Amino acid sequence: MSDTLIVAELADGKIKKTTHSAITFARQAGQPFSILVIGAGAKAAAAELTGFGAKAVLVADDASLASYVAERFAPTVVEVARSGGFGVVVATASSFGKDLMPRVAAALDAGYAGDISAVSADGGKLSYKRPMFAGNAYGHCTISTATQIVSVRQSEFTAAEPSGGASDVKDVAVAPAGPGADRVEFVKFDQVKSARPALGEAKVIVAGGRALKERFNEVLEPLADALGAGVGASRAACDAGYAPSDYQVGQTGKIVAPALYFAIGISGAIQHLAGMKGSKVIVAVNKDGDAPIFQVADYGLVADLFGVVPELTSAVIAAKG
Ligand SMILES: Cc1cc2nc3c(=O)[nH]c(=O)nc-3n(C[C@H](O)[C@H](O)[C@H](O)COP(=O)(O)OP(=O)(O)OC[C@H]3O[C@@H](n4cnc5c(N)ncnc54)[C@H](O)[C@@H]3O)c2cc1C
Numbered sequence: 001m002s003d004t005l006i007v008a009e010l011a012d013g014k015i016k017k018t019t020h021s022a023i024t025f026a027r028q029a030g031q032p033f034s035i036l037v038i039g040a041g042a043k044a045a046a047a048e049l050t051g052f053g054a055k056a057v058l059v060a061d062d063a064s065l066a067s068y069v070a071e072r073f074a075p076t077v078v079e080v081a082r083s084g085g086f087g088v089v090v091a092t093a094s095s096f097g098k099d100l101m102p103r104v105a106a107a108l109d110a111g112y113a114g115d116i117s118a119v120s121a122d123g124g125k126l127s128y129k130r131p132m133f134a135g136n137a138y139g140h141c142t143i144s145t146a147t148q149i150v151s152v153r154q155s156e157f158t159a160a161e162p163s164g165g166a167s168d169v170k171d172v173a174v175a176p177a178g179p180g181a182d183r184v185e186f187v188k189f190d191q192v193k194s195a196r197p198a199l200g201e202a203k204v205i206v207a208g209g210r211a212l213k214e215r216f217n218e219v220l221e222p223l224a225d226a227l228g229a230g231v232g233a234s235r236a237a238c239d240a241g242y243a244p245s246d247y248q249v250g251q252t253g254k255i256v257a258p259a260l261y262f263a264i265g266i267s268g269a270i271q272h273l274a275g276m277k278g279s280k281v282i283v284a285v286n287k288d289g290d291a292p293i294f295q296v297a298d299y300g301l302v303a304d305l306f307g308v309v310p311e312l313t314s315a316v317i318a319a320k321g
Contacts, residue, residue, distance in 0.1 A: 002087035004033040007077055008049060009096045013041035015048045017201060018092040020159035023052050025090055025152045027160065030121045034058055036080050036172070038073055040066040046169050051162035058084075062174040067189065068096060071181035074103040079175040081108060081147060088126065093151035094200075101151045107178075111143035117156040134251045134274035154200050155257035155278055192246050199249065202230030204260045207249055207276070210236035211265025211287075211305060216243050219309050220264065226316040232256065232276075234266045250275035265305045268293025285309065 004026040009016040015037070026033035034056045037046045042061040049057050060076045077100065081089045089104060091097035093115040105112035117138070118129035128150065130139045143149075199205060206224040208216050208231075216237060224231050233243035235250055249256055251274040261279035266272060268284070268291055276282070277296050284297035285305050294300045301308060 002031065002085055003055065004029055004031050004088040004090060005077075005081055005084060005086035006033055006035045006054075007089065007091040007097070007100065008035050008037045008045075009092065009094060010037065010039040010042060010045055013045055015045050016094070017159055018094045018097070018154055019049070020161075021092045021152055021154045021157035022090050022097075023054075023160035024157040025116075025119060025150070026088075027053070028119050028121070028157075029088060029126055031087065034084065034086075035167075036060065036077065038065060038076055039068070040064075043169075043171075050167045050169060051164060052160060052167070053163040053165055054167040057167045057169045058172045059169060060172050060174050064177070065174065067186040068099075069181065069184050069186050070099050070103050071179075071184050072177045073100055074107060075175035075178045076172070077104050078107045080172050086147065088148045088150060090150040090152060092154050092157075094154065097151040101149050105149035108147050108149070109145065110147040110149050111145040112149040112151075113141055113143060114151050115153050116150060117153050119150075119152075131274070134270050135277065136270065136274075153255055155255050192244065196224065197228070197230045199230045199232055199247075199254045199256050202256070202258050204229035204262075205232045205249075205256055205258045205276075205279075206230075206262045206264065207232035207234070207247075207266060208237055208243065208264045209234040209266035210240060210242070212237060212242055213240075214242060215306070219306065223262070223309055223313040223316065226313055226320065227260075229260075229262075230258075232261075234269075234272050263293050263297070264309060266293055267291050268296065 006022045008019040035054045036058045038060040046057045113128040116128040204227045206229045232249040233247035237243045238245045238248045251271040257278035259280045263284045282297045283299045284293040285301045289302040
């Protein structure tokens with residue numbers, strides 16, 4: 001098996017934490033690895049990745065890569081993968097990785113294992129574990145093409161820590177934009193700025209469902225503040241406009257696995273469970289004792305949330321002194 005190429009993700013000229021999950025994958029795959037930092041400002045950001053044990057940190061820095069557009073980024077990833085003879089090309093299955101990697105796979109005529117939750121290396125052959133049917137079943141697959149393209153689930157690959165050393169930093173050529181790039185215009189990126197931890201990185205998440213109605217923030221925010229938690233929501237709560245859409249947890253939202261997840265007034269539909277059932281401890285509050293959320297909850301409270309959540313919040317504040 002030949003080396004692994006990690007595609008790093010940049011935001012505002014800094015390496016995104018998602019990249020560290022792809023590094024963990026590469027370490028588990030057991031082959032030497034290099035990291036490609038691609039985007040405008042990549043050269044300055046590359047220094048953040050030189051202490052993780054990579055053979056090289058490759059830099060593709062160009063003003064044309066100031067904003068992410070798949071048609072502009074993919075050709076450089078493809079060229080670096082091809083010319084470097086990499087056996088595996090990996091990114092984290094963030095919006096960036098999920099968008100970019102299938103395109104890279106197609107251009108390289110390579111097999112793709114998307115959104116994997118584990119990798120094992122038996123006798124030099126990599127086997128990938130993938131959630132299927134909204135996480136109700138797992139498939140184990142191997143890829144038979146010379147190059148293997150992978151995206152990894154951030155919640156299942158703990159962020160890598162630096163291992164010391166100092167990788168070489170090398171510039172690589174930026175490939176011309178692919179076909180269709182001239183028909184794509186980057187308009188804007190509406191970034192939600194919040195003082196709360198990002199859902200993918202939060203150790204505690206307080207999530208609410210449709211039951212909260214217009215009182216979503218009024219009831220949940222004090223508890224989240226007391227716990228230093230991120231705030232999540234069911235799709236029904238987002239669709240109804242009680243919570244912003246980037247709060248959505250689930251099959252078509254964010255996949256999270258915090259140490260502690262509060263599901264408050266959330267029924268526990270399989271599409272919601274698909275995004276949070278990997279949480280270490282799940283606490284559910286629901287007035288319906290038969291709600292499916294109780295089947296995955298470690299602690300359950302059958303109660304009216306409007307009464308117990310403020311009580312719980314006061315108890316947390318009192319316990320903190
Ligand atoms: C293709 C597809 C993809 C989907 N993707 C997602 C996804 O990513 N994420 C997601 O969440 N959903 C997703 N859904 C929707 C999902 O099927 C459910 O409809 C949704 O999760 C329900 O949200 P909810 O639990 O907030 O609402 P409801 O199902 O309406 O449940 C509300 C719950 O609150 C409880 N309740 C009501 N009042 C109170 C009270 N005062 N105190 C305590 N409890 C109370 C009720 O007993 C009930 O259990 C998807 C659906 C489809 C078809």
